[in-house]
Amino acid sequence: EAEVAQSPRYKITEKSQAVAFWCDPISGHATLYWYRQILGQGPELLVQFQDESVVDDSQLPKDRFSAERLKGVDSTLKIQPAELGDSAMYLCASSIGGLSTDTQYFGPGTRLTVL
Amino acid sequence: AQSVTQLGSHVSVSEGALVLLRCNYSSSVPPYLFWYVQYPNQGLQLLLKYTTGATLVKGINGFEAEFKKSETSFHLTKPSAHMSDAAEYFCAVSLLTGGGNKLTFGTGTQLKVEL
Numbered sequence: 001e002a003e004v005a006q007s008p009r010y011k012i013t014e015k016s017q018a019v020a021f022w023c024d025p026i027s028g029h030a031t032l033y034w035y036r037q038i039l040g041q042g043p044e045l046l047v048q049f050q051d052e053s054v055v056d057d058s059q060l061p062k063d064r065f066s067a068e069r070l071k072g073v074d075s076t077l078k079i080q081p082a083e084l085g086d087s088a089m090y091l092c093a094s095s096i097g098g099l100s101t102d103t104q105y106f107g108p109g110t111r112l113t114v115l
Numbered sequence: 116a117q118s119v120t121q122l123g124s125h126v127s128v129s130e131g132a133l134v135l136l137r138c139n140y141s142s143s144v145p146p147y148l149f150w151y152v153q154y155p156n157q158g159l160q161l162l163l164k165y166t167t168g169a170t171l172v173k174g175i176n177g178f179e180a181e182f183k184k185s186e187t188s189f190h191l192t193k194p195s196a197h198m199s200d201a202a203e204y205f206c207a208v209s210l211l212t213g214g215g216n217k218l219t220f221g222t223g224t225q226l227k228v229e230l
Contacts, residue, residue: 004158006158031216040222041222041223043220045217048217091158091159093158095216098216100209101147101209102216104161105161106151106160107158108156108157109157
């Protein structure tokens with residue numbers, strides 16, 4: 001069964017350093033999502049791509065976070081500089097399209113710890 | 116704005132007992148509703164979803180949920196709990212906004228299954 005791949009699974013960094021996370025969606029899925037999940041809470045959408053275009057980044061802290069999906073396939077989420085409050089699980093998901101009824105399939109996540 | 120509320124952040128049941136996890140939604144338009152399960156340090160897996168049609172939805176692992184418009188509820192049930200059901204469960208509502216398909220999650224319910 002096809003899965004969403006993410007790396008690394010775990011990342012420990014110091015405050016003010018730069019970090020990057022990678023996601024490879026299920027083949028053929030046009031829509032890709034990045035969510036942030038703080039411990040004890042549900043995931044919150046950071047950014048959504050339709051192919052290579054951003055369709056929603058209203059909750060992305062643009063002063064320090066950036067995301068790209070240059071060829072409309074895999075994607076990278078970057079944080080620079082990292083802050084203590086960025087410690088969380090970063091989840092990538094993909095769906096075949098951008099309809100409200102489309103199932104979003106999640107990857108295993110990257111657990112970020114900022115010291 | 117659409118939202119979901121999960122009543123009970125922690126639920127404990129005995130193995131073999133009924134599982135009932137509560138979810139109420141708030142929506143100005145007919146909602147699309149989802150239940151996801153998350154095992155420790157893993158991503159989210161779809162259990163079931165309601166879009167249109169039959170209000171009783173059957174999912175994987177013996178779970179089902181019933182959409183009740185009059186009660187604005189979408190509670191998750193399973194007749195007989197297994198130890199392997201111990202995990203965190205998230206209810207979510209789908210919102211199509213500005214071209215994006217955004218899942219809004221509840222805060223989650225941690226299910227504990229005891230012998």
